[in-house]
Each structure stands twice: as C-alpha cells, then as structure tokens.
Amino acid sequence: MKKTITAYCFASGHIDFGVSVPEGAIALAVGEEKIVRDIVTVSARLSRLDNETIFVPGVPEAENQREGITAVARFIQWLAKSNQPGFRALGA
Template identity: 50%
Template sequence: MIAYCFASGVIEFGQRLPNGALPIISGKARNVRDLIGVHARHAYDGQTLLVPGIPEAIDQHEGLDALQAFINRIKPELEEMNDETNS
C-alpha cells in the first residue's frame, strides 16, 4: 500500500500513485495506516488526515519541506516495523 498526499496536504491510501500525488511511504497496509494515523494531523472533520505543515505553508517550497520532514520522521519507524515483521 502507498500513502500519498496532494498539494493541499490531504493524505490518501492506495495501491497506485495517482497523477499529481506525492508519495509518502509504502509498505504493508497495516503498518502504513498505523504510522500515518499516529503522525498525521487530523482535520476538523475528524476523518481527513493531513501532512503537518502543508496546509499552513506559504508556498510550494515550504510545503515540500514539510512533506520531507514528515517522511523523515516516519520512515525509520516503518523500516523498524518491517524488520520486526520479517524476523
């Protein structure tokens, strides 16, 4: 499964990366959903997940910096989860 986001910061999940989307992480569905659910920001509706910092970004460069920081924060945890699963 792939977790990806759009320029708005909205995170979605799927088996393929749609046009215009940016990849966040990929891996086993449960691991990906668990990590994103814990680390993402929840929108006011309580359902929508957002990459922290993207909705507030003043331009696309700042948004990409926020996305990269988010990826850097969760990727090591995903790798650790995958290592535990493969042991």
C-alpha cells in the same frame, strides 16, 4: 499474503492510501496495509473541519509551495524513524 499499499499526499497535504499513486500525488511510504495505515495515521494531523481527514503536518499552513514541500520532506524523514519489515518511508 498481506496487501501492500502506498501512503501518498496531494499539494493540499491531504493524505490517502492506495495500491498505486495517482498522478500529481507524492508517495510517502509503502508496505503492509495495516502497518502503513497505523504509522501514517498516528503521525499525521487531523483536519480541524471533520476530525477524520488526515494531512501532512505543516502543509495546510504553508504560505507557499516551497514551505509545503519542505513540510512533506520533514514528514517523510519523521516516518523513516519507523522503518521496519512491512513499512518503508519513501525518499528516506
């Protein structure tokens, strides 16, 4: 049985993965671990500081929360283009 995980982000745009969504985080996608990690990582933006941490594109650059949540919604819509067995963007 393949492990199911959720990709989620925080207000900073930082994306992480887990079996549950921490309080205050926004769920982005759910599915089989390898598929979710692959799709989300390829679609995300790398940190300019460590070149490893991934972010929702547009959130770190957002001037306010409204712009940030708009960037998150846009990212979820982008992820939805990859919906398939084993991967589903949430809210799309």
